Each structure stands twice: as C-alpha cells, then as structure tokens.
Amino acid sequence: MKYVVANWKMNLSVRESIALVRSILRSVQGRKHFPGIVICPSATALAEAHKLVTRTHLALGAQNAGPDRAGAFTGEIGIAQLEDLGCQYAILGHSERRLKFGEDDAVVHDRLTAVLASNLTPILCVGEPMEVRQAEQAEEYVLRQLKQAFANQKLPRGKSFMVAYEPVWAIGSGQPASPEQIVAMHKLIREYLLHELKLPTDHCFVLYGGSVAAKNAYQFLREPEIDGLLVGGASIKANEFAQIIGAACDVIEAQASV
Ligand code: 13P
Numbered sequence: 001m002k003y004v005v006a007n008w009k010m011n012l013s014v015r016e017s018i019a020l021v022r023s024i025l026r027s028v029q030g031r032k033h034f035p036g037i038v039i040c041p042s043a044t045a046l047a048e049a050h051k052l053v054t055r056t057h058l059a060l061g062a063q064n065a066g067p068d069r070a071g072a073f074t075g076e077i078g079i080a081q082l083e084d085l086g087c088q089y090a091i092l093g094h095s096e097r098r099l100k101f102g103e104d105d106a107v108v109h110d111r112l113t114a115v116l117a118s119n120l121t122p123i124l125c126v127g128e129p130m131e132v133r134q135a136e137q138a139e140e141y142v143l144r145q146l147k148q149a150f151a152n153q154k155l156p157r158g159k160s161f162m163v164a165y166e167p168v169w170a171i172g173s174g175q176p177a178s179p180e181q182i183v184a185m186h187k188l189i190r191e192y193l194l195h196e197l198k199l200p201t202d203h204c205f206v207l208y209g210g211s212v213a214a215k216n217a218y219q220f221l222r223e224p225e226i227d228g229l230l231v232g233g234a235s236i237k238a239n240e241f242a243q244i245i246g247a248a249c250d251v252i253e254a255q256a257s258v
Contacts, residue, residue, distance in 0.1 A: 002035040002221055002248050003162070003205060003228030005123060006235035007063060007091060010042060017045035020238055021052045027242035028057055028249075033256055035228065035248035038089050038123075043077055050086035061089030061123065064097060066114035067107070079118045090115050091230075093149060094125045095168045105148035112149050116156060123162040123207070123230065124149055126189070130169035138167070139188055146192050155197060162205045163189050164230040170210025172233060179223055182208045186225040214243035221251040 012020065021039060028034045040061040041049050053060055062082045070078040082090060092115060093108035103111075108124075115122045126145040128138040142165065155161075165185050170177050177185075186206045193204045208220055209230030220226050228248075234240045 001205070001227065002252055003038065003207060004035045004245055004248050005038040005040065005061065005089070005091075005162075005164070005207060005209075005228065005230045006241060007040045007094070007209070007230055007232050008042060008045075008236050009063070009096070009232060011236050012042065012045065014045050014048050017041045018048050018052065020236065020241075021049050021058070023238040024058060024241065024245070025052070025056055027238075027245055031249050033249055033252040035245065035252060037245060040089070040091055046082075046085040046087065054086065059088045060086050061091060062087045062120075063091050063094070064111070065090035065092065065120065066111040068114050069118070079114050079120065083119055087120060089123055089162070090120045091123045091125060091164075093145070095127055095166060095171060099168070105145065108145075108149050109151060109153075113153060116153055116159070121160045121162060123164055125164045125166050125209070125230070127166040127168055127170075127210070130167075133167065133169065138185065142185060143188065143192060146189065150197060155199065158203070160203045160205065161193060161199055162207060162228075163193065164207040164209050165189060166209035166230060172211070174211050176211040176213075176216055176220075177208070179219055179226075182220065183223055183225045190225070212244065214240045214247070217244040217247040218250065221248050222254075 038059045038061045040063050069080040092111050097103040126142045128141040132141045189206050193199045205227040207228040207230045212229045212231045213234045
C-alpha cells in the first residue's frame with residue numbers, strides 16, 4: 001500500500017479548498033489502482049471537505065490534534081471535535097509546530113497519547129535540521145524524537161501508525177533528500193517500530209516529506225522502503241498534485257502487474 005498525504009498548511013479559503021478536493025476526486029476517476037489519499041486542509045475547511053470526501057476514496061486528516069479529547073485548551077482542536085468532523089488521521093509533531101510554536105517532545109508525546117486513545121491514525125513527523133545532518137547525527141536525532149514520542153505509550157492493537165520522515169532542511173527548500181538518504185532513515189524508523197515497539201508490519205507506514213514534487217514523486221514511491229509521501233507546497237497546486245497521485249497509481253499498477 002502506498003499513501004499520498006496532502007498537508008495544505010495555513011493556505012486556501014473554504015471555497016478554494018472545495019475546488020481542490022473536487023479536482024483531486026476527478027484526478028483518480030477511471031484509475032483502477034490508487035494510493036491511500038489523505039487530505040489535511042486547514043481546520044476552517046474540514047467541515048466542507050468532509051461533506052465532499054464522504055463515500056469517496058479520499059480520507060481526511062487534521063494538521064495537529066489534541067492534546068485531549070476536549071477541555072480547557074484555548075485555540076486547540078480536541079480529538080472529539082476532529083472525529084466529529086470526519087477526520088481519520090492527524091499530523092503530529094510537524095517541524096513547523098516544533099520550531100515555530102515551541103512544541104517540544106513532551107507536547108508531541110501528549111498529543112500522541114490523545115490520538116492513540118482515539119479512532120484517529122497518527123502521522124508522527126520527525127526529522128533533523130541541517131546542522132545535525134552535517135554533524136552526522138541525523139539518525140540519533142530522529143531516533144530520540146521517536147523514543148520521546150512513544151515513551152510509555154499504550155499502543156492499541158489493530159491501529160495503524162504512520163511516521164513521516166521530514167528533514168527540516170528539505171521542507172519548502174526545493175532540495176529534497178536523496179532516495180538513498182530517505183531509504184537509510186526509513187529503515188531505521190521501521191526497525192524501531194517493528195522491533196522496539198513490536199508493532200505489526202502491516203500496520204506501520206513510513207512516509208517521506210520535504211520538497212516532494214511531480215518531478216520527483218515517482219523515484220521516491222518506487223522505493224519499497226517508502227510507503228508514501230507527505231506533500232506540502234505541491235499539494236495545493238491541483239495539476240501538480242494530480243501528477244503526484246498519478247505517479248503513485250503508476251507505481252502501484254507496475255507492482256500489481258509483476
Ligand atoms: P513541502 O512539500 O512544501 O516541502 O512541505 C513538506 C511538509 O512540510 C509536509 O508536511
């Protein structure tokens with residue numbers, strides 16, 4: 001299974017969001033094989049997007065969640081509210097949350113706790129800044145983020161777990177990580193999920209994010225280690241995103257035919 005997850009970040013009006021969902025729906029029409037497609041609009045557009053994706057192949061996700069089902073957390077969106085809006089996924093620990101809003105490992109841990117206790121599938125983001133990669137400490141850094149997030153968590157059976165490797169230096173820079181760098185990190189992440197946490201293989205998905213574009217999506221998706229892509233800037237351009245989904249469909253069709 002391959003996934004394409006769209007993180008629209010803080011973009012698009014409700015009207016623009018509706019138009020983009022419609023265009024994504026059109027782009028998979030007539031395809032026999034397609035990836036799991038998850039759309040993460042701004043919270044302002046979730047309700048309208050939910051109406052459009054109901055009974056389609058698209059799933060809905062939130063860009064952040066929790067840190068509880070409900071309660072005194074001004075400005076936050078509770079897990080129960082996200083479920084109410086039809087969300088099935090929640091991005092957690094995105095580097096923009098960590099770096100621009102001071103969400104440290106403890107905050108990410110608490111959000112993950114809340115999501116694990118719900119029906120939502122977490123998409124936990126991890127990834128190192130450039131100076132850490134240059135110091136050849138990227139693997140330790142990512143592993144530490146994983147350990148902090150998953151420390152003492154109850155891991156419900158039957159739940160899916162997604163981890164998105166998004167190196168900070170690759171986000172919005174036009175400079176994606178190389179397939180070799182991604183595959184090496186994905187192996188480490190998967191090893192942690194399967195062997196440290198003892199999660200079942202078919203419930204773990206490791207995605208890549210950072211300057212994914214139409215021109216590079218296929219070379220990432222054809223890697224067996226890369227279960228999918230978390231797409232930012234290119235996901236709000238209808239044509240470009242349709243091409244990324246097309247690349248995922250091509251990879252799945254090629255795999256189905258061997
Ligand atoms: P870009 O695809 O714009 O680099 O953003 C990646 C990202 O942050 C997705 O969560």
